[in-house]
Amino acid sequence: MKLTQISVFLENRKGRLYDVCSLLGKTGINIRALTIAETESFGVLRIVVDKSDLAIQTLRKNNFVANLTDVVAIEVGDKPGGLAEILRVFADNDVNVEYMYGFVEKFSDNALLVFRFEDTDRAAKILADKGVKVVTRREIEGL
Amino acid sequence: MIWKKEIECMQPAELKKLQSDYLKKLIPYIYNNCPVYKKKIDDAGVKPDGIRSIDDIKRLPFTTKIDMRDNYPYGLFSNKGKDVVEIHISSGTTGNPTLVGYTRYDVSLWSEVMARSICCAGGEPGDTIQIAYGYGLFTGGLGFHYGALELGMRIIPTSAGQTARQLKIMQDFKPKVIACTPSYVLYMAEEAKAMGIDPAKGNWKIGIFGAEPWSESMRKEIEQVWNMSATDVYGLSEIIGPGVAQECTHKDGLHIYSDVFYPEIIDPKTDQEVEAGEAGELVITTLTKQAVPLIRYRTRDIVSIAFDKCKCGRTSPRISKIKGRTDDMIIVRGINVFPSQIEHVLLGIKGTQPHYQIIVDRKAHQLDEVEVLVEVEEKIFSDEVKKLNELSQKIKKEIEAALSIGVKVTLVEPKTIQRSEGKAKRIIDKRIM
Numbered sequence: 001m002k003l004t005q006i007s008v009f010l011e012n013r014k015g016r017l018y019d020v021c022s023l024l025g026k027t028g029i030n031i032r033a034l035t036i037a038e039t040e041s042f043g044v045l046r047i048v049v050d051k052s053d054l055a056i057q058t059l060r061k062n063n064f065v066a067n068l069t070d071v072v073a074i075e076v077g078d079k080p081g082g083l084a085e086i087l088r089v090f091a092d093n094d095v096n097v098e099y100m101y102g103f104v105e106k107f108s109d110n111a112l113l114v115f116r117f118e119d120t121d122r123a124a125k126i127l128a129d130k131g132v133k134v135v136t137r138r139e140i141e142g143l
Numbered sequence: 144m145i146w147k148k149e150i151e152c153m154q155p156a157e158l159k160k161l162q163s164d165y166l167k168k169l170i171p172y173i174y175n176n177c178p179v180y181k182k183k184i185d186d187a188g189v190k191p192d193g194i195r196s197i198d199d200i201k202r203l204p205f206t207t208k209i210d211m212r213d214n215y216p217y218g219l220f221s222n223k224g225k226d227v228v229e230i231h232i233s234s235g236t237t238g239n240p241t242l243v244g245y246t247r248y249d250v251s252l253w254s255e256v257m258a259r260s261i262c263c264a265g266g267e268p269g270d271t272i273q274i275a276y277g278y279g280l281f282t283g284g285l286g287f288h289y290g291a292l293e294l295g296m297r298i299i300p301t302s303a304g305q306t307a308r309q310l311k312i313m314q315d316f317k318p319k320v321i322a323c324t325p326s327y328v329l330y331m332a333e334e335a336k337a338m339g340i341d342p343a344k345g346n347w348k349i350g351i352f353g354a355e356p357w358s359e360s361m362r363k364e365i366e367q368v369w370n371m372s373a374t375d376v377y378g379l380s381e382i383i384g385p386g387v388a389q390e391c392t393h394k395d396g397l398h399i400y401s402d403v404f405y406p407e408i409i410d411p412k413t414d415q416e417v418e419a420g421e422a423g424e425l426v427i428t429t430l431t432k433q434a435v436p437l438i439r440y441r442t443r444d445i446v447s448i449a450f451d452k453c454k455c456g457r458t459s460p461r462i463s464k465i466k467g468r469t470d471d472m473i474i475v476r477g478i479n480v481f482p483s484q485i486e487h488v489l490l491g492i493k494g495t496q497p498h499y500q501i502i503v504d505r506k507a508h509q510l511d512e513v514e515v516l517v518e519v520e521e522k523i524f525s526d527e528v529k530k531l532n533e534l535s536q537k538i539k540k541e542i543e544a545a546l547s548i549g550v551k552v553t554l555v556e557p558k559t560i561q562r563s564e565g566k567a568k569r570i571i572d573k574r575i576m
């Protein structure tokens with residue numbers, strides 16, 4: 001089960017992150033997960049939201065460069081070694097993770113992590129085969 | 144077909160003799176008929192009868208756009224009497240417009256160089272030509288008209304605009320040659336598609352495009368969408384209009400009619416001739432014109448020139464496509480930098496748009512630093528920082544190869560580069576000189 005992540009190009013200028021968050025807030029969009037990858041001169045904001053179609057339309061209309069990427073959100077037991085269990089599945093099956101980050105909110109008693117894989121379809125299939133619980137789009141929208 | 148073979152394929156030594164003969168007659172003619180030039184020549188300390196060969200041209204003073212403006216309307220005319228049969232006036236964005244005049248001889252010269260140009264592009268007598276340059280005070284329409292008439296073509300003088308009618312005429316009369324601005328021909332292709340017409344299905348063979356700078360990628364686009372050979376024509380109304388230089392079918396530079404428009408390439412900062420093959424400002428002397436002959440006119444266009452014989456058989460030298468304008472050249476660490484070089488690099492990288500800005504800065508006791516801001520477009524944006532870094536590295540390497548100086552490339556958000564009157568400000572020079 002894949003989710004849609006929105007990536008936004010941000011210059012390292014004061015207030016740009018605020019601009020994005022307030023724009024989405026005003027439009028009634030909730031940010032479920034968020035991370036920023038930074039370099040010396042620019043950053044890439046990656047977010048998972050409840051209404052991704054509306055979010056990307058809004059961003060583009062306001063002159064942000066944004067695109068959509070498939071990611072997978074996985075429930076990880078909130079206990080020692082919870083993450084290691086999942087990573088072990090990837091290592092055993094040669095699944096490459098480009099990057100990962102956590103959800104803002106908790107989901108049931110488990111932590112939620114967003115994974116961006118090199119090959120999302122293959123990773124999703126392996127996760128399904130191994131019976132790892134992934135979060136569905138419906139669940140994200142209704143969080 | 145070569146229209147004036149005896150001239151266009153002339154041996155260099157013979158050509159030089161012809162140019163020298165013309166210049167020897169030209170300078171006393173101007174000196175005796177144009178008080179403004181008489182003063183300029185006197186001020187340069189040159190005696191008209193001291194001009195004996197074309198090499199002496201270097202001793203003569205330059206003529207600039209400012210001279211044209213300050214001496215409006217008739218100050219630079221060597222003949223302003225009844226012999227002047229046509230005048231063209233170009234609108235100046237500031238101050239006086241530019242006025243050019245033609246005697247009957249000047250019009251016949253214009254007809255001839257334009258006939259040479261259309262032939263050079265591949266046109267022949269009997270071909271149908273659609274002239275979609277503006278007719279009127281702008282020299283584009285009438286220049287092509289005179290040339291096509293001289294050549295013996297069938298002319299459809301549509302002038303510019305009324306695109307739907309242009310397209311109907313194309314379908315009904317199937318012209319082989321079209322002449323207009325490169326942006327207009329691309330616009331017409333869009334309109335054609337919107338009307339359900341496939342532009343590639345015409346009878347087009349040749350397009351002759353000019354009056355504005357255009358890139359190799361635009362050429363590819365035009366050739367593909369119209370299924371024609373797109374060639375570049377160069378000219379400026381001060382010299383004659385279109386018909387100063389033209390690409391042949393080999394598209395390896397524009398043949399300049401140096402028997403009548405003598406070219407020099409100079410360094411715009413030092414006014415000295417550049418090394419052979421180097422880029423510099425094109426300076427033209429009109430060797431035979433009567434109404435407004437110009438001595439060493441500074442075109443402000445940056446080109447390089449090649450003198451070897453072309454594959455087409457012509458020996459007339461070839462100027463490059465315009466590489467830039469002297470107005471926007473900057474010198475960084477002794478190297479001339481033109482915004483168009485950076486534009487060219489960006490057009491060559493898939494997905495990037497030529498939306499950029501150059502910032503030159505010099506910190507105290509340090510070398511000049513060049514930063515190039517490039518707007519990030521959706522097509523090249525990636526959620527992976529690694530890919531964005533690779534892209535900016537690629538842009539950096541290619542710009543450095545083109546400019547021969549180190550630059551810093553910074554990716555910026557779209558529409559953040561300052562635009563004034565719809566045009567982006569390309570250079571910000573923060574150096575304290």
Ligand SMILES: [Zn+2]
Pocket residue numbers: 391392393398453454455456457
């Ligand atoms: Zn040639």
